[in-house]
Amino acid sequence: xxxxxxxxxxxxxxxxxxxxxxxxxxxxxxxxxxxxxxxxxxxxxxxxxxxxxxxxxxxxxxxxxxxxxxxxxxxxxxxxxxxxxxxxxxxxxxxxxxxxxxxxxxxxxxxxxxxxxxxxxxxxxxxxxxxxxxxxxxxxxxxxxxxxxxxxxxxxxxxxxxxxxxxxxxxxxxxxxxxxxxxxxxxxxxxxxxxxxxxxx
Numbered sequence: 001x002x003x004x005x006x007x008x009x010x011x012x013x014x015x016x017x018x019x020x021x022x023x024x025x026x027x028x029x030x031x032x033x034x035x036x037x038x039x040x041x042x043x044x045x046x047x048x049x050x051x052x053x054x055x056x057x058x059x060x061x062x063x064x065x066x067x068x069x070x071x072x073x074x075x076x077x078x079x080x081x082x083x084x085x086x087x088x089x090x091x092x093x094x095x096x097x098x099x100x101x102x103x104x105x106x107x108x109x110x111x112x113x114x115x116x117x118x119x120x121x122x123x124x125x126x127x128x129x130x131x132x133x134x135x136x137x138x139x140x141x142x143x144x145x146x147x148x149x150x151x152x153x154x155x156x157x158x159x160x161x162x163x164x165x166x167x168x169x170x171x172x173x174x175x176x177x178x179x180x181x182x183x184x185x186x187x188x189x190x191x192x193x194x195x196x197x198x199x200x201x
Contacts, residue, residue, distance in 0.1 A: 083192030
């Protein structure tokens with residue numbers, strides 16, 4: 001199962017945003033990586049801006065190129081605004097929902113929990129991080145995994161209450177995906193229209 005395992009602070013510096021969450025190294029060096037990072041004065045082309053936005057979305061959600069392209073094709077087939085639908089599809093991925101519920105501290109950790117069969121959907125173990133969660137489905141921690149240190153540490157201050165489309169019960173370690181979020185509810189700083197323009201070329 002392919003995934004990005006390179007230096008994350010370097011990627012965050014490239015975009016000028018802490019896309020992987022709080023990072024003290026990023027705070028110390030909040031400028032592009034490389035020898036000329038501080039003094040770079042290069043005007044980015046329209047294509048470059050579009051590509052950068054797509055790369056940012058990919059790295060933020062931990063999705064590789066082919067998966068991302070397939071999601072875009074799926075979003076384009078649906079009725080509505082393609083860019084917004086793309087972000088909603090990304091938010092509906094099981095690894096992202098596990099992260100949003102606060103079961104894991106990062107999306108990478110959430111992906112690992114899913115892959116290692118610690119997560120159940122409607123009572124059944126699902127080990128596919130890209131599984132698309134449907135409204136009404138209940139996501140929880142497998143019974144024998146509830147005492148895992150990474151899970152107890154993360155759920156002690158679950159962030160699910162921050163999102164109106166999720167419901168979390170800390171006692172049973174289960175959460176409900178109430179509905180697909182609206183674009184205005186998704187906190188990621190991504191200009192999805194630039195991604196649509198890139199794929200429309």
